[in-house]
Amino acid sequence: xxxxxxxxxxxxxxxxxxxxxxxxxxxxxxxxxxxxxxxxxxxxxxxxxxxxxxxxxxxxxxxxxxxxxxxxxxxxxxxxxxxxxxxxxxxxxxxxxxxxxxxxxxxxxxxxxxxxxxxxxxxxxxxxxxxxxxxxxxxxxxxxxxxxxxxxxxxxxxxxxxxxxxxxxxxxxxxxxxxxxxxxxxxxxxxxxxxxxxxxxxxxxxxxxxxxxxxxxxxxxxxxxxxxxxxxxxxxxxxxxxxxxxxxxxxxxxxxxxxxxxxxxxxxxxxxxxxxxxxxxxxxxxxxxxxxxxxxxxxxxxxxxxxxxxxxxxxxxxxxxxxxxxxxxxxxxxxxxxxxxxxxxxxxxxxxxxxxxxxxxxxxxxxxxxxxxxxxxxxxxxxxxxxxxxxxxxxxxxxxxxxxxxxxxxxxxxxxxxxxxxxxxxxxxxxxxxxxxxxxxxxxxxxxxxxxxxxxxxxxxxxxxxxxxxxxxxxxxxxxxxxxxxxxxxxxxxxxxxxxxxxxxxxxxxxxxxxxxxxxxxxxxxxxxxxxxxx
Amino acid sequence: xxxxxxxxxxxxxxxxxxxxxxxxxxxxxxxxxxxxxxxxxxxxxxxxxxxxxxxxxxxxxxxxxxxxxxxxxxxxxxxxxxxxxxxxxxxxxxxxxxxxxxxxxxxxxxxxxxxxxxxxxxxxxxxxxxxxxxxxxxxxxxxxxxxxxxxxxxxxxxxxxxxxxxxxxxxxxxxxxxxxxxxxxxxxxxxxxxxxxxxxxxxxxxxxxxxxxxxxxxxxxxxxxxxxxxxxxxxxxxxxxxxxxxxxxxxxxxxxxxxxxxxxxxxxxxxxxxxxxxxxxxxxxxxxxxxxxxxxxxxxxxxxxxxxxxxxxxxxxx
Numbered sequence: 065x066x067x068x069x070x071x072x073x074x075x076x077x078x079x080x081x082x083x084x085x086x087x088x089x090x091x092x093x094x095x096x097x098x099x100x101x102x103x104x105x106x107x108x109x110x111x112x113x114x115x116x117x118x119x120x121x122x123x124x125x126x127x128x129x130x131x132x133x134x135x136x137x138x139x140x141x142x143x144x145x146x147x148x149x150x151x152x153x154x155x156x157x158x159x160x161x162x163x164x165x166x167x168x169x170x171x172x173x174x175x176x177x178x179x180x181x182x183x184x185x186x187x188x189x190x191x192x193x194x195x196x197x198x199x200x201x202x203x204x205x206x207x208x209x210x211x212x213x214x215x216x217x218x219x220x221x222x223x224x225x226x227x228x229x230x231x232x233x234x235x236x237x238x239x240x241x242x243x244x245x246x247x248x249x250x251x252x253x254x255x256x257x258x259x260x261x262x263x264x265x266x267x268x269x270x271x272x273x274x275x276x277x278x279x280x281x282x283x284x285x286x287x288x289x290x291x292x293x294x295x296x297x298x299x300x301x302x303x304x305x306x307x308x309x310x311x312x313x314x315x316x317x318x319x320x321x322x323x324x325x326x327x328x329x330x331x332x333x334x335x336x337x338x339x340x341x342x343x344x345x346x347x348x349x350x351x352x353x354x355x356x357x358x359x360x361x362x363x364x365x366x367x368x369x370x371x372x373x374x375x376x377x378x379x380x381x382x383x384x385x386x387x388x389x390x391x392x393x394x395x396x397x398x399x400x401x402x403x404x405x406x407x408x409x410x411x412x413x414x415x416x417x418x419x420x421x422x423x424x425x426x427x428x429x430x431x432x433x434x435x436x437x438x439x440x441x442x443x444x445x446x447x448x449x450x451x452x453x454x455x456x457x458x459x460x461x462x463x464x465x466x467x468x469x470x471x472x473x474x475x476x477x478x479x480x481x482x483x484x485x486x487x488x489x490x491x492x493x494x495x496x497x498x499x500x501x502x503x504x505x506x507x508x509x510x511x512x513x514x515x516x517x518x519x520x521x522x523x524x525x526x527x528x529x530x531x532x533x534x535x536x537x538x539x540x541x542x543x544x545x546x547x548x549x550x551x552x553x554x555x556x557x558x559x560x561x562x563x564x565x566x567x568x569x570x571x572x573x574x575x576x577x578x579x580x581x582x583x584x585x586x587x588x589x590x591x592x593x594x595x596x597x598x599x
Numbered sequence: 600x601x602x603x604x605x606x607x608x609x610x611x612x613x614x615x616x617x618x619x620x621x622x623x624x625x626x627x628x629x630x631x632x633x634x635x636x637x638x639x640x641x642x643x644x645x646x647x648x649x650x651x652x653x654x655x656x657x658x659x660x661x662x663x664x665x666x667x668x669x670x671x672x673x674x675x676x677x678x679x680x681x682x683x684x685x686x687x688x689x690x691x692x693x694x695x696x697x698x699x700x701x702x703x704x705x706x707x708x709x710x711x712x713x714x715x716x717x718x719x720x721x722x723x724x725x726x727x728x729x730x731x732x733x734x735x736x737x738x739x740x741x742x743x744x745x746x747x748x749x750x751x752x753x754x755x756x757x758x759x760x761x762x763x764x765x766x767x768x769x770x771x772x773x774x775x776x777x778x779x780x781x782x783x784x785x786x787x788x789x790x791x792x793x794x795x796x797x798x799x800x801x802x803x804x805x806x807x808x809x810x811x812x813x814x815x816x817x818x819x820x821x822x823x824x825x826x827x828x829x830x831x832x833x834x835x836x837x838x839x840x841x842x843x844x845x846x847x848x849x850x851x852x853x854x855x856x857x858x859x860x861x862x863x864x865x866x867x868x869x870x871x872x873x874x875x876x877x878x879x880x881x882x883x884x885x886x887x888x889x890x891x892x893x894x895x896x897x898x899x900x901x902x903x904x905x906x907x908x909x910x911x912x913x914x915x916x917x
Contacts, residue, residue: 218653
């Protein structure tokens with residue numbers, strides 16, 4: 065039995081391995097490979113390989129080197145201020161959260177033993193025993209109270225202050241129990257506590273440059289904008305980590321980051337451009353690690369400004385955007401088709417019954433004719449700050465040209481885009497990072513009075529449904545309400561969401577134990593803790 | 600001669616102080632013109648009005664701009680460059696680390712590229728019109744025209760990815776051996792030498808040719824001086840002024856203008872620090888970096904002028 069075949073790459077091996085982890089069975093995988101033109105005998109060999117990789121026991125040792133895409137003097141080890149992959153990766157190695165959102169998007173316990181409530185309003189968090197900080201101090205309820213309450217102080221500069229506002233009261237009942245009373249019932253609290261910003265720091269910490277957490281690695285060196293070095297925490301309360309040391313820095317230039325993985329200087333080059341997939345495939349010294357995320361780039365038509373205020377205009381653009389072209393040409397297949405609503409298909413709350421909107425320029429034309437916007441210039445503001453938005457706009461412009469739409473693309477600098485253009489222009493591009501629950505997505509971007517309500521979508525019915533679902537502990541009922549809300553956003557809001565973008569990391573084939581996580585690339589930024597070097 | 604130089608240096612010092620002050624004022628207010636302030640940048644998408652207001656108060660940014668500038672100036676007079684808004688580390692510490700790196704890279708690059716460039720430039724001038732001269736001309740024009748990111752990326756693909764001789768990154772922090780140091784510096788230095796040599800080659804060639812055409816060189820030729828003596832003794836000292844100025848300008852670029860090389864080779868120098876400072880609107884750090892660039896520029900120009908005076912007897916008695 066030969067296991068050599070034409071277009072099979074180490075990357076495909078990794079994909080099969082991931083599929084097995086997700087729970088795909090052998091028959092399903094073989095069908096998948098047959099569809100890809102792989103002979104049955106060779107397919108068996110691949111499955112054998114992937115199986116061996118899965119069965120392999122983690123090996124201790126080694127120096128892991130990761131290069132992210134951005135580092136600056138603004139790098140921080142304060143989880144409340146963390147703002148990009150660089151901060152998240154470092155914080156994930158140094159600290160822990162109360163709960164953890166795993167690869168399947170489900171909530172598991174990390175520092176908490178349990179997070180429970182009977183009314184979704186008053187929650188009791190019981191802490192795990194025997195957890196210590198790097199400086200030797202034991203984890204107590206006081207640390208949790210401090211870590212959660214500091215988001216409420218404006219001087220902290222917390223990125224999740226709006227989410228934390230609902231913590232009406234956080235008190236330590238005893239050494240291992242914390243009671244969180246919410247302003248209003250919210251069944252998603254366990255998921256919210258699994259967000260990166262809610263990592264637990266030691267009570268009273270003001271200087272975060274020491275990175276004193278409970279996490280898998282202990283900080284050795286941290287120079288903002290240059291690099292960080294960490295060593296294995298031998299007192300860690302979980303199994304692992306496996307690397308002796310872990311070094312993180314950034315190479316802002318994408319080709320240079322890719323080259324550094326190819327030359328073996330680093331083991332992970334994070335956030336590669338979809339264009340690089342061609343170089344990666346077929347190269348034995350690098351493997352692609354693809355994470356399906358719920359993040360997306362969108363077009364925003366404000367419903368309170370021309371042209372979006374005319375009936376049918378936003379709907380017309382939803383028909384005019386050629387999703388398969390964006391998926392295949394702009395993002396080289398590293399994307400999933402979206403349906404103008406922000407919940408991806410791998411969410412347990414996804415509404416599969418909502419009909420997928422197809423590319424239909426004729427329908428767009430008739431809608432635009434009715435609104436009378438064909439002919440005069442329509443300007444759309446795009447920027448490199450909203451990734452690939454200029455390319456998306458070009459796809460839209462081309463389709464529009466054929467039906468007489470005079471779309472002009474205004475490309476503005478990335479610097480200052482979020483404070484000067486986003487939310488302000490009549491028709492512009494946005495870029496939204498995935499949030500783990502529909503409640504967060506909807507309350508941040510679609511609730512009538514949300515500060516980030518991109519298209520100024522206002523619906524009292526929607527707001528009422530949001531509040532109702534938030535307090536429900538019954539999953540099937542929530543799913544039904546969220547399903548209806550997805551349909552409302554897709555049909556009524558002024559946001560055009562063409563595709564969900566996947567993340568591409570380039571990794572050394574030596575790296576084992578990779579499982580994609582919906583919270584972000586590099587296993588939701590926890591890669592250093594869970595992976596190891598295979599033989 | 601000494602008194603002349605002393606007088607010039609003293610004059611330059613006064614001019615330097617005034618220049619620095621003007622630069623500081625311009626940079627302070629130019630930074631204020633940039634869209635968004637440090638608080639909005641730090642909060643990013645999370646910049647709701649109340650969050651911005653709270654953090655501004657906590658960082659004492661709600662004081663009037665002019666007052667903040669005067670406070671900064673007062674601290675500077677006592678040698679205190681202030682503390683970075685973004686990460687609360689003293690600016691002197693942030694700059695100190697990385698200025699050392701930049702100076703190291705600049706020194707190695709200068710040590711290699713200046714002698715090579717001058718030799719090539721003078722050779723081209725002496726052999727004007729020959730094949731060697733043409734080859735040097737084609738080489739310099741090619742090097743000027745090819746942008747440094749291309750040179751750097753090609754160098755990485757060839758030497759690090761394909762051949763595997765050199766590391767793709769220049770992390771000098773971990774280097775302990777001489778050969779390791781050479782390897783780490785090789786590619787950034789080659790790339791930078793390409794960029795700055797071309798300018799120096801063309802300037803020195805032009806300057807030497809000009810003096811070789813002068814009557815006193817013809818006189819030397821008629822007196823029977825050897826070609827070598829004619830160039831080195833008669834022509835070169837007179838051409839030194841423009842050459843040294845070209846060298847000084849090229850070197851000043853090495854300190855603040857090597858952002859592309861720092862980015863591609865991940866070399867932690869001061870150009871990237873300045874860029875970070877600007878993109879996060881971190882005023883104390885922007886000011887600190889700008890002061891250093893300005894100072895270095897003034898210093899190099901002054902050295903060039905001193906060399907010009909020393910090398911030219913006519914200027915000494917002016």
